[in-house]
Amino acid sequence: MILYTTMPQELIFPPEDGVYDNVKIIDYNGVSLIVQRTEMNTYQIVRNLSTDPSHYLNQEFSPGQTINFI
Template identity: 45%
Template sequence: MILYTPLSQSDIFPPSDEGFKNRECISYDGKMMIADKNLDGSYQMVQLLSTDPQDFLKFSPGSILN
């Protein structure tokens, strides 16, 4: 089966709640993103929620947000 959709795989097939307890939807620098909260209080970006191509040049998954 091939599924053509702009949604991520986790939106279609929700993962179990294990391991995602520190994941939050945050606003950073005016952009919405999903990030994991680290023990030191910083965030590590998982997914950028934007339709502006310029945002993807500025932010990349895995980057640390202070």
């Protein structure tokens, strides 16, 4: 079976030890993002899943940025 996806293999086939418990896929301002929860109840962007090139040029959606998402 071949999977054609932009998602990393670790999210499709997660490990058993719960390493990715604090990682979520969210839709933030119309952009799909993989985010990781921080200690201060905010989210840090890990990966941009959008297929629109303009979303990669926008600094708001770049990896490492911190966002508030409820």
